[in-house]
Amino acid sequence: MSVVTAERAARIVRDAGGQIIGRTRLQKTAYLLSVAGLEDGFSFVYKHYGPFSESLADGAQVASLFGLMRETEQRAAWGGLYSIYTSEGGAVSDLSQARVRLAKEAASADAVELELAATAVYLAEEGAADPWAETARRKPEKADGGRIERAKSLLRKLAAIPTPRPLPRIA
Amino acid sequence: MKPQRIRDPVHDLIEFSNSELERTLWQVLQTRPFQRLRRVKQLGFSDLVYPGASHSRFAHSVGVFHTARQLMDVVAARLNERQPSKEQRALAAALVHDLGHGPFSHAFEAVGKRLKLKLASHEAMSDLLIRDGEVADVLNQGLGSGFASDVADIIKKDGVKTVHHAVVSSQFDADRLDYMRRDRLMTGTQHAAIDFPWLIANLEIGAVEVGVDDRRVGTIETFVLGPKAIHAAEAFVLGLFQLYPTVYFHKTTRGAEKMFIELLVRVVELVRAGTVDATGLATNHPLLRFAETPEDIETALSLDDTVVWGALSQMAQAADPVVAEFSERLRDRKLYKCRDVRVEIAHALGPVGEDAEARDAKIDACCKGVERGLTDWLAGHAGGRPRVLIDAAARSPYKSGRESAGPLDRINIRTDSGELVDLKERSGVVAALRTFRVFRVYVDRDDHQAQKAIDAIVKGEIDKCQS
Numbered sequence: 295m296s297v298v299t300a301e302r303a304a305r306i307v308r309d310a311g312g313q314i315i316g317r318t319r320l321q322k323t324a325y326l327l328s329v330a331g332l333e334d335g336f337s338f339v340y341k342h343y344g345p346f347s348e349s350l351a352d353g354a355q356v357a358s359l360f361g362l363m364r365e366t367e368q369r370a371a372w373g374g375l376y377s378i379y380t381s382e383g384g385a386v387s388d389l390s391q392a393r394v395r396l397a398k399e400a401a402s403a404d405a406v407e408l409e410l411a412a413t414a415v416y417l418a419e420e421g422a423a424d425p426w427a428e429t430a431r432r433k434p435e436k437a438d439g440g441r442i443e444r445a446k447s448l449l450r451k452l453a454a455i456p457t458p459r460p461l462p463r464i465a
Numbered sequence: 466m467k468p469q470r471i472r473d474p475v476h477d478l479i480e481f482s483n484s485e486l487e488r489t490l491w492q493v494l495q496t497r498p499f500q501r502l503r504r505v506k507q508l509g510f511s512d513l514v515y516p517g518a519s520h521s522r523f524a525h526s527v528g529v530f531h532t533a534r535q536l537m538d539v540v541a542a543r544l545n546e547r548q549p550s551k552e553q554r555a556l557a558a559a560l561v562h563d564l565g566h567g568p569f570s571h572a573f574e575a576v577g578k579r580l581k582l583k584l585a586s587h588e589a590m591s592d593l594l595i596r597d598g599e600v601a602d603v604l605n606q607g608l609g610s611g612f613a614s615d616v617a618d619i620i621k622k623d624g625v626k627t628v629h630h631a632v633v634s635s636q637f638d639a640d641r642l643d644y645m646r647r648d649r650l651m652t653g654t655q656h657a658a659i660d661f662p663w664l665i666a667n668l669e670i671g672a673v674e675v676g677v678d679d680r681r682v683g684t685i686e687t688f689v690l691g692p693k694a695i696h697a698a699e700a701f702v703l704g705l706f707q708l709y710p711t712v713y714f715h716k717t718t719r720g721a722e723k724m725f726i727e728l729l730v731r732v733v734e735l736v737r738a739g740t741v742d743a744t745g746l747a748t749n750h751p752l753l754r755f756a757e758t759p760e761d762i763e764t765a766l767s768l769d770d771t772v773v774w775g776a777l778s779q780m781a782q783a784a785d786p787v788v789a790e791f792s793e794r795l796r797d798r799k800l801y802k803c804r805d806v807r808v809e810i811a812h813a814l815g816p817v818g819e820d821a822e823a824r825d826a827k828i829d830a831c832c833k834g835v836e837r838g839l840t841d842w843l844a845g846h847a848g849g850r851p852r853v854l855i856d857a858a859a860r861s862p863y864k865s866g867r868e869s870a871g872p873l874d875r876i877n878i879r880t881d882s883g884e885l886v887d888l889k890e891r892s893g894v895v896a897a898l899r900t901f902r903v904f905r906v907y908v909d910r911d912d913h914q915a916q917k918a919i920d921a922i923v924k925g926e927i928d929k930c931q932s
Binding site for chain 1: 578581586673676678680683685826829870
């Protein structure tokens with residue numbers, strides 16, 4: 295695990311405004327940045343919790359060990375533990391403001407809806423004919439309660455940000 | 466068709482009845498993908514340490530099916546009804562869950578990750594083999610159209626989750642309940658015994674909360690244990706925790722895996738560079754074909770442990786010095802010498818004080834510092850072959866398969882009043898367990914320059930951590 299990877303992980307947190315709440319938000323934010331052509335340090339595979347990068351997970355851990363960012367754990371009301379990543383200093387990206395905007399919007403979204411949106415984008419990139427229907431089929435318990443519609447709305451908002459590579463227009 | 470019988474060292478008699486499901490699953494056993502599992506050892510290189518540990522993924526898979534059938538009887542008893550459609554799919558999933566493992570399983574996956582070879586991932590390979598091809602044909606013809614895809618979804622954890630899925634994936638899934646007992650028996654180790662009958666007798670169904678980060682999603686039914694099984698659960702967790710250092714992460718086994726990874730990476734790189742001749746292998750050898758067409762499922766199916774073992778003598782004659790040396794070393798068990806850096810650092814930092822977690826973090830940071838130092842040193846002293854192999858890994862006491870860790874990722878005990886509590890709240894021993902971590906380096910016994918460099922880097926990092 296290189297320090298470069300750890301620095302990349304920390305940079306995502308800084309570009310998102312200095313704080314990202316939850317591993318899912320960190321992973322899915324990084325994934326959407328990657329698809330949009332604003333991050334190229336991580337490769338993602340499909341997991342049942344959506345696109346996931348092992349090197350990002352490792353990088354975040356190393357970043358924490360090296361003091362590039364801080365990871366603290368909190369207990370959620372539902373009984374699970376979630377991480378809060380903080381990294382001091384302003385946005386350090388030398389790319390356009392698009393990266394900062396996309397990172398902030400994604401990282402501040404509802405975690406479940408962000409996971410659904412990122413999954414639909416992943417499936418669209420893989421060539422799924424109806425990525426939303428497939429997302430709902432794969433994650434029925436998460437898709438319930440109008441979350442798919444809200445995830446579509448989230449993706450519309452994210453896709454409206456001009457990026458080097460447009461997010462798929464599926465919402 | 467007569468009922469079919471298999472004698473098994475763990476379960477003794479395993480029968481496949483004449484039911485529609487078991488008749489079909491017996492046919493799955495006869496397919497090429499499933500027969501390949503006879504030639505993929507469950508524990509890879511572990512028989513370099515434990516000579517008896519030569520059991521196959523074939524035997525394990527059949528054992529998982531048998532255990533899943535026992536668990537399914539528990540589910541039916543607790544639900545007070547049988548749900549044949551859900552049971553059949555989960556039992557089939559238990560049987561075929563390991564179908565995609567390549568030679569030396571996880572070491573092969575590490576090669577795939579380094580070189581981005583999709584079919585080196587057992588998950589991707591299993592998914593393809595179950596959804597399409599010979600296994601899918603048998604399942605769909607015997608049990609109905611779409612059955613194979615439903616099975617693949619269960620393994621991928623996609624779709625509606627019922628308690629039947631807990632048989633395939635949970636803290637007490639059939640996979641774990643088989644491999645813990647099988648690996649213990651076949652290695653010959655005498656620790657890590659579990660009280661299987663008592664665990665099963667106290668298995669209950671409970672609804673546990675699930676969520677994503679800070680957001681609740683709902684509840685999922687899974688296995689929980691009754692209050693009388695606390696000690697059995699404790700032994701289960703501790704047993705697994707003992708198997709990590711003694712078997713799964715044994716320094717010699719891991720050293721062989723690291724060498725195998727470097728060997729295979731080198732072979733693929735030579736093929737990609739157009740220097741196939743330097744590998745020492747015949748041009749139609751399955752390893753070369755895989756390097757050339759890594760997306761071809763037929764080629765991936767032609768790989769197994771025996772293909773690799775059989776190739777070592779040829780590769781030991783390779784023109785490429787790395788291929789030749791590492792093949793010979795693996796064949797003759799002349800491995801690099803292991804240095805357990807994490808243990809050295811922990812020792813240097815003194816005894817565990819009050820804040821064990823902070824101390825662990827300090828050790829982790831020190832290990833990462835060593836890793837960084839070694840990586841820098843290796844960049845300037847490559848010398849044409851991997852001179853130092855690094856092994857960094859971590860395993861938590863509970864099985865965790867998700868980003869957001871919650872009640873599904875722990876062992877839940879039902880209290881007398883009906884609440885679910887984490888086993889850690891009832892067991893001081895389990896509560897005290899911390900993530901098991903290794904950080905080791907492997908180096909040629911005769912490479913004194915590298916050994917000196919490691920000495921200096923480790924000492925320098927320890928000094929920094931102590932200051």
